[in-house]
Amino acid sequence: MKLNSPEELFALRDELSHRGDRPRVRVCCGTGCRAAGGEEVLAAFEREIGRHGLDVEVTSSGCQGWCERGPLVAVEAEKVFYLSVDPQDVPAIVDHTLRRGLPLPRLLYRDETGRPVPWRDEIPFYRKQLRVVLRNCGRINPTDIRDYIRVGGYSALAKVLSGMSPEEVIEEVKRAGLRGRGGAGFPTARKWAACRAQQERPKYLICNGDEGDPGAFMDRSVLEGDPHSVIEGMTIAAYAIGDVPEGYIYVRAEYPLAVKHLELALRQAEEYGLLGEDILGTGFSFRIEIKRGAGAFVCGESTALMYSIEGKRGMPRQTPPRSVERGLWGKPTVLNNVKTFASVPVIISRGADWFAGIGTEGSQGTQVFALTGKVRNTGLVEVPMGITIRELVYDIGGGPREGRIKAVQIGGPSGGCIPESLFDVPVDFDSLQEIGAMMGSGGLVVMDEADCMVAIARYFLSFTQAESCGKCTPCRVGTYRMLRIMDRIVEGNGRIEDLEELERLGRWIKETSLCGLGRSAPNPVLTTLRYFREEYLAHIEARHCPAGVCRSPGHFRINPEECIWCGLCAEACEDGAVRRTRQGFSIDPRLCSGCGRCRAVCPTGAVLFTEEVAV
Amino acid sequence: MGEPVPERGVRTEELATRLEPILSRYRGQAGGLIPLLQEVQGELGWLPEEALRLVAEATGLTLAQVVGVASFYAQFYFQPRGRHVIRVCTGTACHIRGAPKILERLEEELGIGAGETAPDLSVTLETVNCLGCCALAPVVVVDERVLKKRDHKKLWEWIRKRRVE
Ligand SMILES: Cc1cc2nc3c(=O)[nH]c(=O)nc-3n(C[C@H](O)[C@H](O)[C@H](O)COP(=O)(O)O)c2cc1C
Ligand code: FES
Numbered sequence: 193m194k195l196n197s198p199e200e201l202f203a204l205r206d207e208l209s210h211r212g213d214r215p216r217v218r219v220c221c222g223t224g225c226r227a228a229g230g231e232e233v234l235a236a237f238e239r240e241i242g243r244h245g246l247d248v249e250v251t252s253s254g255c256q257g258w259c260e261r262g263p264l265v266a267v268e269a270e271k272v273f274y275l276s277v278d279p280q281d282v283p284a285i286v287d288h289t290l291r292r293g294l295p296l297p298r299l300l301y302r303d304e305t306g307r308p309v310p311w312r313d314e315i316p317f318y319r320k321q322l323r324v325v326l327r328n329c330g331r332i333n334p335t336d337i338r339d340y341i342r343v344g345g346y347s348a349l350a351k352v353l354s355g356m357s358p359e360e361v362i363e364e365v366k367r368a369g370l371r372g373r374g375g376a377g378f379p380t381a382r383k384w385a386a387c388r389a390q391q392e393r394p395k396y397l398i399c400n401g402d403e404g405d406p407g408a409f410m411d412r413s414v415l416e417g418d419p420h421s422v423i424e425g426m427t428i429a430a431y432a433i434g435d436v437p438e439g440y441i442y443v444r445a446e447y448p449l450a451v452k453h454l455e456l457a458l459r460q461a462e463e464y465g466l467l468g469e470d471i472l473g474t475g476f477s478f479r480i481e482i483k484r485g486a487g488a489f490v491c492g493e494s495t496a497l498m499y500s501i502e503g504k505r506g507m508p509r510q511t512p513p514r515s516v517e518r519g520l521w522g523k524p525t526v527l528n529n530v531k532t533f534a535s536v537p538v539i540i541s542r543g544a545d546w547f548a549g550i551g552t553e554g555s556q557g558t559q560v561f562a563l564t565g566k567v568r569n570t571g572l573v574e575v576p577m578g579i580t581i582r583e584l585v586y587d588i589g590g591g592p593r594e595g596r597i598k599a600v601q602i603g604g605p606s607g608g609c610i611p612e613s614l615f616d617v618p619v620d621f622d623s624l625q626e627i628g629a630m631m632g633s634g635g636l637v638v639m640d641e642a643d644c645m646v647a648i649a650r651y652f653l654s655f656t657q658a659e660s661c662g663k664c665t666p667c668r669v670g671t672y673r674m675l676r677i678m679d680r681i682v683e684g685n686g687r688i689e690d691l692e693e694l695e696r697l698g699r700w701i702k703e704t705s706l707c708g709l710g711r712s713a714p715n716p717v718l719t720t721l722r723y724f725r726e727e728y729l730a731h732i733e734a735r736h737c738p739a740g741v742c743r744s745p746g747h748f749r750i751n752p753e754e755c756i757w758c759g760l761c762a763e764a765c766e767d768g769a770v771r772r773t774r775q776g777f778s779i780d781p782r783l784c785s786g787c788g789r790c791r792a793v794c795p796t797g798a799v800l801f802t803e804e805v806a807v
Numbered sequence: 808m809g810e811p812v813p814e815r816g817v818r819t820e821e822l823a824t825r826l827e828p829i830l831s832r833y834r835g836q837a838g839g840l841i842p843l844l845q846e847v848q849g850e851l852g853w854l855p856e857e858a859l860r861l862v863a864e865a866t867g868l869t870l871a872q873v874v875g876v877a878s879f880y881a882q883f884y885f886q887p888r889g890r891h892v893i894r895v896c897t898g899t900a901c902h903i904r905g906a907p908k909i910l911e912r913l914e915e916e917l918g919i920g921a922g923e924t925a926p927d928l929s930v931t932l933e934t935v936n937c938l939g940c941c942a943l944a945p946v947v948v949v950d951e952r953v954l955k956k957r958d959h960k961k962l963w964e965w966i967r968k969r970r971v972e
Binding site for chain 2 (some may be wrong): 223224226227228229259260262404405406407408409412413445446447483484485486487488489500502503504505506507562564565566570571601604635637639643648651652655661
């Protein structure tokens, strides 16, 4: 079915959305729910509904957000939202909810008082969220273009093609204040306008779906759960920039389902005349091709990504010339993140003022976070910019699972660790930069007292060090040297001078590296040094890891001359390694895990540490 | 990867016939090197030296250029892979929820390190950075199937059985 004009699209949309609401059951088959058994639940629904001969539509959806409690099932007509559904629960759901219109309390969310909460929007996890980028994720069937059209999809494209000039489109995006969601927050309209102004032809458009942050999955969720919004956003961008015959979507290697859904979406969009030659009969043409990444974090960087598409090693180059001047195949190129493109259709449909009204002065709109770590509710969340970290962690995340929350790590390997004392800082591009962190990818990992900040910083550094492409010396050699020092500290062999050396190296690497990888790689170490220095000192001076994570290679022993038999060490030891005998206290090396707690509590300094002699 | 995995020292002529349908589509196109390598690896399961030579010939690049690109990316393998692949997520969320311990135990029980394949080609052990299901952390994936926590026990049993055999 080919749509030959914008009017035909609007007519189809109206027809689809008015076609009486068949009761609809949406089973989440996003990454988290799929892994938890979403597909089996979907199959069980199909079987059960078929058996009863009910007129109910069962579809799979993309990520509905609350991965922690998956598989999630939304029965839309009844406004009932079930958590942790097992295939065995399905007959009861069909019987109660679909046939008799009753909720099934045991699968509902319960608030603190134990009262069941039937519908999604009243659950605290969802209440403070505002879904703009994820507007369709989990609410439509990503494998059916008609479902996207039904909820207003491609209407923005039709609106643009039937009456807006490219300049007007850019102006609208500019007034909305849209900043790139790939991490750095560069104003999107400025990038488009700069590329539009270039004389060289043709131009190219690229969607960055590399998502290399080792704790992030929002771009993946958008590509899997709402691929058409990205395609629509790219097509609008191509029109605004002009002379762009072709665009690429660069998808990370680990995301096969995203590729599958995108391929399907591209095919359907072409069939409907919404992509390819003569889109909606307006004479405008644009094609999109998928490029699969081959596994390199640095390929998320714009110039590296372009080399990778050209079939070369993905190594960043010096800028300028900027990509908008000389990008892919040496031609002017615009590169934007998945979420940036996905935001464009709503800006056009609902207007720049609406979008600009969300968020803060300098950071309009919303931000998507992958909330993980030591909170009760983990999953994918989208909130207006300017919300505080505290609201994210406590209201949406539901607070700690146990113990006390100590910090959050925001922005992945290029971001920083933020202590509890700064949780009232608003989350926006500029405020985060001020406290040494970065919006980065939008990874948000919550850490409690059982996490060692030194070890976390070392973890991120080991990641960036391994992913450094090696082209420039500060990053290649500098991160390696920092990592060796961090290793030493974690192992209990640190020296006090190491801290200054880390700071000096970190500053240099940030200032002199070629690309954003090196320029941000020291952030996790520098922020933890700034906010959690006492943990570094404990590792160095007391050879003790306060969180009990790091093990030192060596052994502890008690010096009987100094021991006053207070027994504090025995109390502190979680391994039961401190023995009490007639002769006094001693440590059984076979049970000792080397946490160093005994040494930290000893009032007389009787616990000695002997380094292991290298063999 | 149900196809037979070529062992080391495959015969070049056989390989050339098998890869011809893929190579012919990329002949003379240096720009298509990465998708070409992906397809060849999709066919063979890994990239033997002979295959890399064929790729170089087809694209008109030197072997050094081809290997230079292939070795840059983590997804290309230069060793045959095991019939089963166990991947441990070492992404941030999994890291703080105990992935290092699982990895250590797997290395010990399988007798191979991360990134290695057992000499009998029965299993490959790998690490990955975030599979996007952090809510299930720590995540272990066996042959594309994500293990739920209660399935971890089955994994250990399976490994133990394998050792007895
Ligand atoms: C090492 C490195 C990795 C990056 N990884 C990504 C990524 O995975 N996804 C992304 O959209 N941007 C990534 N970026 C940022 C891109 O270079 C670029 O700024 C961004 O894609 C531009 O899109 P935007 O203007 O829509 O934000 C990365 C940058 C660096 C330096
Ligand atoms: S960190 Fe392991 S799945 Fe995300």
